[in-house]
Amino acid sequence: MHRLRWLAAPVIIAAAFLGCSEQLTAPANCPAECPGGQTVYDTVLSALPGSDSSFIGYVKPGQGSSLRVSDQLPASEDRAFVRFTPRSDSVFVAGDSNRAYTVDSVALEATLQARDTSVKGLSVYFYRLPLTIDTNSTFADLDGELNPANLLDSVAVSDTLIQGRLRLVLSGSALDRLSFTPADSGRLAIGFRIHALRPTGIRLASGATGTTGPGFISYVKAAVTDTAKQHQFLTRGAAQDGFVSQTVLIPDPDLLTVGGSPSSRAIIRFKLPEYIQDSVQVLRASLELIPAGPINGLPNDSVQVEARNVLTDLGAKSPTGALIGGPVGILEGGADTVRIEMARLVRSWQGSSPLPGAVIISLLPEGSSFSRPVFYSTRSPAGQPRLRITYAPRFNFQRP
């Protein structure tokens, strides 16, 4: 019995040790040498006729990440404005108290987000605006205020600069152009327009982007005797900003429009066949949208189209989910079919608790770019939206 005990330990150890060691993977020529069988199919689904449409008004000018400014750009003619938060008439001096100040200089800043780098000689002009300019102002209202009398100064943009901070510094007598009246209550409003050697446009970061938004910085001398504490600065961001367009385009109800400002979105609906709905594994799903014409916009600007799933189909107000198709980049002037890959999204349409078979198409950045692609709809005689699905049926496990 003692010897049996002596035997048990190494047997258990050997069994455990050897039992853990496996290498079973070998190369094979499948399907000839392999059991089972995997097949893959490709099919094209048309959108449900008449159920696709565009809606406008999702993101208004200034609510997006960019302020559009352009000069004779075919896509859109735009002017931008910013009203900063009020600048107080005193400055807090650390270790002291609020003190009156005198302004040494002022910096007005804006961030260039996008431009057409093929256009040279770009300058951005800063204008002081009356405080009456706001989001209700028209293009004519704003454009009328961007006149030489209100010009603060301009910033010449380097031809090599693609993105970056633009900074206009005013000092000395130029500060007179920024003086406040008591009615201003320290509020400053400025407008932007541009000029270049050719018609073009730019996108400036809006206040919605946070610290990259427009800035109003006052470098001041506080009324304190301690010279080390005299030099202070006051920074103000945008309280309200936006842009106005010369022409606001209304989507054609027979086409699908996305982008623009106010932004448009399109909803497209599909119905999966039962054999796809129930048991296949969707490998790839490409939503194919055919432009009704060359896509307008700012040349060389990075713009994308994306598709989002719909949690509940409420038409224009359908809440969207986290599943995203694409995004896929589009180019100004392009007329090629736009293909948005959305396999994971289509998979959410399958199973016993499927989400609605609908997608919302929108543009990125929304309400900010000059692009406004228009696609054929199911009401168009040709080029209707379609969904190309590559799928794998259940593996033929029973094939021995």
Next chain:
Amino acid sequence: MRARLLLLGLMLTAPSLAAQSSMFGVRGLGLPGRELSARALGSDGAIGLFDPESSLNPASISGLGVLTAGFALTPDWRTWSSPAGNASLRATRFPLAYVGGPVPGSRLSLAIGFASYADHDFALASVGTFSPRGQAVTYYDTLTSTGGLSQFRFAAAYRLDDATTIGAAAYAITGSNRVITHRYFSDSSYLPILQRTEMSYAGPGFSLGLTHRFSSAFSGALLLRSDGAAKLDIDSTRVGTIDLPYTFGAGFTYRASRKLQLAGQGIYQTWSGANSDLLALGGVGSVNTLDVSAGLEFTPDPRRPTRHPLRFGVRYAGLPFPLEAGARAHEFSIATGTGARFARGRGGMDLGLQYAWRSDGSARKERALLLTLGISVRP
């Protein structure tokens, strides 16, 4: 008693009851198990129909002189070469476990046990291309199967006289395969495929066996076995049945001298009965197989025959499930082994070492080194 329970527990909790794995076992039901103990495998199966610790012939369990429990452990190392590539493979299996012995005061012996019926462990990696949208896309497939069929045997043997023993056994053949297929694409626009299933089998079996000593030197054995149809369920849904084979076996031992015993056996299995079922399921089919082995056992000390005997054997066997239609897979192997009894015969350990060449007449070849360790306890 503690050691007895320990070994019995180890036997019952063995992680897998499959025999050796093989790339020639990826089709059909897999690579058929051999139901042999380490002792019998030392002669490459030549004494299998007489070996009481093997599960082949129910009549042979009368050779268990006392209550005996045991199991076998088989690690294997294989090399696989095919036009698709080469691979070094290894696996460890527990192909056999049993408890049996004579019923005191009678001529009856009983045994129960598990044994591998067919091993279906493999993982196949392949590469291919497809062009669903007119543009070629490379895909990488992995098909993994773990599991196989096992048999639970209840056997009884009755010693008619000193020379003749008959036996019968009933089998419950059951098992499952967990199969997973995974496909990646070189184009990330295509999401990977991951599908899995569980295939389960269940079927009965029955066998009759006979051993007879014709003389003090010469003995013979016969086996007749019929396995019914295995029901095949995939994820609990019946998809078909697969006919299991009839088995006909015959063997002999011849004691050439006090120290030398020669043995041989042949087993014929009608696996072609499963052919139509496999074809109906879309498979390649199956063929009948003949398994022939010959060997010897040399006993250095005839007074203590269990002390370090030397066993040798050779074997040729057909394999029932070809990888491709028209191919005929077979294996040739050589084996050696030894064993020892200790603790006054209460404990036993046998070793069997086999080297097998498998091929199917094409460029596909497999070589396998199998080490079988058998542990037996006689409380």
